[in-house]
Amino acid sequence: MAYSNHFHNGFHFDDSHAVVDNVHIRNIKNIPSFYTDPKMFSADPAHWGLRALVTTTLAIDYKLGGSLNPFYFQLSTFIWYIFLCLMMFFMYKNLLQRSIKHNTAAYIALIATAWFALHTANAETVNYIIARSDIQSTLCIVASFLIYITYPAKRKWHLYIIPAFIGVFAKETMLVLIILLFFYILLFEDDLSVVDLLKPKNFRFAFKTILKLLPLIIVIVVAQIYTLTRVTSIPGISNPASYYILTQTYVWLHYFIAFFLPMNLSADSDWSVILNIFDERIIIGIVFVIGLIITIIKTSAKKETKPIAFGLIWFAASLLPTSLAPFAEVTNDHRMLFAFVGLALSVVTYIGLLLIKFEKQIKANKEYRALIALSLLLVLGLNAYGVYQRNKIWHDEESLWHDVTIKSPLNGRGLMNYGLTQMEKGNYSVADIYFQRASQYLPYYNTLFINTAILKGAMGNPQEAEANFIKARNMSPNTFDSYVFYARWLKQVNRVDEAVQMSEKALQLNPYSLMALNILMSSYNTLGMWDKLVETSNKYLALAPGDTTALTFQQAGKTHAAIAEREAPVTGNTATTLTAANYLDQSLAYYNQQNYLKCIEACEAALKLKPDYADAYSNMGAAYNQLKQWNKGIEACQKALKIDPNHKLAKGNLAWAESESKK
Template identity: 25%
Template sequence: MRAAHGWWMPLLLGLAIALAYANGLAVGFHFDDWHVIQKNPHIRSLASIPSFFVDPDSSSVSRENRLVRPLLLVSFALNYAVSGERPWSYHLLNLLLHWCVVVLVFRIVRDHFWLGDAALPVAAGAALVVAVHPLNTSAVDYITARSAVMAAACYLAAFDAAVRDRRAAGVAFFVLALLTKEIVFTLPLALLGYRLLAPGAGGPRPALRLIGWLAGLGVAGLAYRAILLPPSVVAATHASDVGSWRYFMTGWSAYLYYLRLFLWPNALVVDRLDYPVVRTFAEPQAWASLAGLVGLGTLAWKVRRRLPALSFAFVWFVVALAAESTVFPLAEAVNEHRPYLAMLGLGTAASLGLWHAVTLVAPARRMPAFAAVVGVVACGLGWAAHARTEVWRDDYTLWLDATRKAPANARAWTNAGHAALARGHYDEARPLLVEGQRLAPCYSYALLNLSAVERLTGRLADALRWGDEGVRCNPDLALPHLYRAAALEALGRRDEAIDEARRTTDIDPQAVDAWMEQGRLLEQGERWADAAAAYDGALAADPTLTDAAMDAGVLYHYRLGDSARAAARYRAALAAVPTHYGAHYQLAIALFATGAETDAVAAWRAFVPLAEAIGDQASLARAPARLRELAAPRSS
């Protein structure tokens, strides 16, 4: 029987995913993608892969968002090698990983959940629900949330291997999971829960020694991150005004929030920064949620012998969310991609419930009846996932949707305003940003985007006023200083703008835009050496930034008379983009000026075919006659 469905079930699950996410490859970059992928120079070269394992700076250009997730970054680097900043390959890999997760859900439920003759239909139903449930669209459509999908794939593979007593495979997959996302350290708890339920249900149990090894690896994984991440970065990922106990109490309602979205996913929203935080146990949100969880736990305990699969589904749901919904206070209490790993438990419970309902209603024809019911449910969920993915296709639509569903969320209003600003719709952007700032008066992104809108519409005094407010509210953040510098420049106060841009790079030396702004402003003031140093700062922050390399090279060559240093900058541009036309030309000229005639001739000979291919006779004629003479072919 197993051989009969060994190939068609993965194929069916792949078809279901392909239909539900048929519009997924057209989804763009969103939210944190800008600092993890779009602006991150480290993923643009496969040579950077070793740094992903030891340097948190390689994970993001945003100081406050740096993490240690090396395997995730490796996947982004591979995507960049395939499609650059075109998102289709990123989404294709997300969908392939989602398919792997769904196949593992099918395999685990079928083989390990003590279901007897119901194993195949219940496993198929659970896997189909996980495949097309719209609650998973955030994890699948949002590229940076690949961390949840990839971690789940490794976590499930490790669990499956451990239960089968394939210890080497279990350890290997768990190490991969730990290198993807830190939340996976809960795997030993899931295995322990399975082991405790297994004696009454029958079947193999994961070895205690293996669980102990995995627990040790989990602790080592957390220690690895603690060593690499500065305390300030760790603190930035946590809610500043929410302690562990408050976050723990809030987490009780978070569990029920995710359960509600699973049962009725009509309130899916990209961001819930406005989710209420519990302050005291006396609040109904705390005690009522705890009572609900205790009730569900009691029910799961009572049916542990008759329905062990349902009991373990509850255990899985609790354990899978524990890292992000208990005592580790994160910046947001809830996030839609977090329940992705827990979907094994939720999908199993749903499929098992449908199986028993059909058995009660139509026991004689329960298999075709169950298939029909699951098919109808999967079609409905798949349609909802497709519609939700359509919302994800456009940044403006995504964030306007968030303002409607979470109107008290300042970040939603701000990001909707930023999306309108990016489109050039300034009149639409302004009221959205004003509302974001009203909800959170010192929210830095609302303030700096308001400054940008006013500057772009010529209201320069207002632009500086918002820039001043951004710096006053957030003096230790880099970006508010850069936006204030832009307002000062627009007002003609160049020296003040330079000082403000320098404050930006003092705070964050990786702020490439601030280095480039300094260089441009310093050039305007004919401060050539300082401008070249600023461009060098940009190049140090992003070695792939050819504009910085070329601007510095031109200054060293033509303004400062340092042709050797200029040649080094042109070589840096060519290292980033080997076909860079201007770098080929300028390198030959700079090398010739240093007296390195052999190298200059080689560089010129590399340039000539490029110029001839586009008919650029002017550049060919402009080169020093002696260089052209040396590079000319010798007659035999």
């Protein structure tokens, strides 16, 4: 019920390059190549990488929907999420029954799972399609962990390694599983505490544990090295490492608080690295981390509180990968999902132990029992309500980025993206305001200059448009979008030769850019470069088989090339004989070029060869309509319908001509 309004939510943010523009997911036969070719993960070279499990499921979703239907993508992510929650329940139950000798252990596990499943912050991951990588990697970690702890007698078969191996192809967090299993063995199987680990006499336990996990370590490390060596584009470090790591202490506190108060969630935070080590936020963060470590140490000492310690270890370990590597984004709300698997266990176990301690008083007092039930319903109900509200925010680009501008007003990217939604609606003045605001925070962001250029072009300011395109190109000369959008604008203003140059440069940087190929096809068609048109349309069709526009251009190129050969001086018997279908294709090409007289001539040539050609009469009628020669258009369409009474295009053109002729 909480997620009932999320299944038709659209594509957002990185979904644009990894899903919407990614032609590789449109052919399910590409699946084997996803595991070897990082270029198939994204349409943007800056994001090429090997997350083959994610790309595989996206290709399956596309196949099931037959298109970019968000429903199938959202449904798929939701099913992965449900599987994660189911496995978490059995994992929690197993851990709790090892420590708590009470009949409420299963109920504690159920409530912890419910809190996680309905947690408002997790809606940020479930709604964000490409963020399914977090769900899939977490699912694989939980699955491996569950197999390991549930079937100790079968560990020699190493079945628990299989989900871990698969998870490597979802996200680079699988190494955390090694840490989790190490502390699980330490706390639950060797019955030691964290402090015991530091005693020299217990070093052999640590060494033996590492040996137990050695097959897992080898598989994960080797698989991880394989995925990393296949990466062709590694983003540079954009934040100073030392300050970034210190800032993460405060981020951890933020995540911890968000578990209890998931408010002010933002799809794109405006947090930045804190560059003053004496900043109160860093001091508070360090105090929190110290407190977290102390709590882990104390709770690891008693058997019944070991699940609390382990849950907190899970929370900390899950955040290490994004805390030690200086990412561009200091914080992301979808990073909480993995961490909350551990935190839900710790928090609910603590509450459960507290209630067990006062079990007699609770049983004796109905008011206490009612208060506990009400508190439980309140926590789950408020989180479910929060999920439902966040689903509304994630519905479309405008609602999402408007929320970001409110929650993260210093985020230039959020301001720019909301401006884009207004530009698409034709609210150019509003878009201009948001682009200007964004430029205060992103003075060197080439994408912002590209969007500003597009806006200026739409507003009828070609000089400003070109100036911004050139700025974008100069700021990021090795980024394909700096060229492809400039090429599109050049084609729009009939600077076709320059459009070809920019498109070819874009293709050098990204050979999978359908936009660049489309601009080239249109440009070659305008320039009459038929061999190039055929060559480019073939490249397009190799990426997007069956595309009607590319097929039309391909046929037009072949037809014109044949005509050029026929009209050239003939030596021997090399002349090409054109069919009525060839002339029909030629008429369509002329029509697309808005050369309506030539279109009519080609139709007449087709009719000489095939007098009962309804398609030729229909094309002729459409061309006469464009020339506003309505009577001739009516006559041609009527002849088409006399031959084929069900000809839809002829019916439409006839209705158009008749309505206009009466005015």
